[in-house]
Amino acid sequence: YVRLKPDHPCSYWYYMREHLFDHVDIDSARTHLPRGDAPDPEAEAARYEQAIRDSGDVGLQLLGLGANGHIGFNEPTSSLTSLTRIKTLTRSTREANARFFDRFDDVPRLAITMGIGTILRAQEIVLLALGAGKADATAAMIEGPVSAACPASALQMHPKVTVVLDEGAASKLTLRSYYEEVHPAGREAVI
Template sequence: MKFIIQDNKEQIAYTAADLVEDAVRQHPTGILGLATGSSPVGTYKELIRRHRKEGLDFSRITTINLDEYVGLDEFHEQSYRHFMNHNLFDHLNINKKNTYVPRGDALNPEEEARHYEELIRRLEPARIQVLGIGVNGHIGFNEPAEDFTVPTHVVTLTRDTIESNARFFDSPMDVPKQAITMGVGGILRAQRILLIATGEGKQQAVKALEDGRILPSNPSTILKVHPDVIVLCDRAAAALLDERTVRQAE
């Protein structure tokens, strides 16, 4: 696992975009694993700029997203399909038929999770998987639990996650209580994983990635078994890391 520490969100967005662009240029028909939330927004803006100004071509790229809220259709402003269209897909020359997000409005969420897992296994591994991280260490919507869940599944969101996401809704009561999420098996299939973490609230989660323990109570720690993980964070998120780690990451 490699840590990279930068001074601000703009630098993080630029560095993350470099890594995604490298995957696109080396494998123009490849798969990108994408995430929602505040962490990758700057990266997506930079990728849009590079597409418009520098000709970065997404026409043959396929994308697969981590998760979606149960109960929200693609037109709901807080659905992750809407998020991806608004923040990325609408501004690229990508074929939306090749962009995959779980269907939050599926009549049977469990069946949709099974179908999504089948899709993951049909596709080749993502060249790079972009991740954010929750304050409780969740990746995708893989929440703290007694065991890691490998396949795509329906998950009941924790109070921490609901409270963190309440800022996007009119009321905390409006936040969906369940989501369909790629399991840790789908995440670990990616050839490279890029985890973006910013802000003081992520300090404990980032610190947990530094030691040797792998605990389902902190789902992000499963990333330690992957051979190519980059943790890209700002100084606030990195504040609890050991001095040696910080020196190597700067």
Template sequence: MQIEIVKDYEALSKKAANIIASQIVLKPQGVIGLATGSTPVGTYKELIRMNKEGLISFSNITSFNLDEYYGLGADDDQSYHYFMNENLFNAIDIKKENIHIPNGKASDVGAECTRYENRIKEAGGIDLQLLGIGQNGHIGFNEPNENFEPLTHLVNLDSDTIKANARFFDSIEEVPTQAISMGVKTILSSRKILLLASGENKAEAMYKMIKGKVTPKLPASALQLHHDVVVIMDEAAASLL
């Protein structure tokens, strides 16, 4: 695990964008795994700038998102489909048919999870997976549990996650209680993983992820088992290390 501590969120965003851009330059027809939440927004802004300036192209890139709220359609302004369109896809030259996000309105959620896994395999697997981390140590929507869920699955969201995400909704009652998420095995099958953490509220999770034992009670700890993980955090997120 390669750990890089930078001064602040701006530095984190630029360094992360440079790593993703390098991956795109090295493999223009590659597969990139993407994340939502507030942490990657700055990274996406940098990637948009690079794309506009002609430094990188997404025209042959395939993307897979980690997760989607279950019960929200792609046109819902709180869905991760909508988030990705607003924060990245609408501003770059990626082909719409190459964008993959779980269907939060799937009538057969089990079939949707299987379909999503199959699409990843058909694409040749994920070359680089971008991750954030929850205050409770979740990656994707893999919540603290008694075991690691290996593949894409339906998750009952932890109360801490619901509270943390309530800031994006008018009220906590509107926050979905379930999500479709890549599993831990799916994430670890990525050839390279890039995890970002910003802010003092992530410091405890980062300490446990790096210094603690591997346990499904802190899903991010599973990254200790991967051969190529880059962790970028600002000084606030690294304050307990």
């Protein structure tokens, strides 16, 4: 979030430390996130994009799915070729994240996000969606047209994406029986 310091309990830095980095064997010097509290957020977004390029791009991109189809903070109508940048958050995204803040008005309106184009340069992508509240977005992402209306639908164009769903998130897939035949119990079918 733009203007939140890394030690703010609602910052993405804090979240990643609490939920991932502190639980895996990783040197903290090898973890990199954009600084929401940078004096010039646009310059910070450009710096982060360049750092990703300089490192040879992302090997494994882990994503969640927003109820409105966003990935990262790439809200509906985001360019499918966008790079890391500042993005204005939709009301629905802010409402979904309000549980982390004392008041809705405290939820930042702006965030630095990897762009969809940046995400699509990753060698491999894993997306996780849980709950019936993600069912419409899941169906649009997997079975809908590739469209800026559902930013996650751009993942259809990537050669190596794994989508992990629970029953609720998968509940509106019209081709579900086919997916279960092709990937029994979530595995690759043996030919």
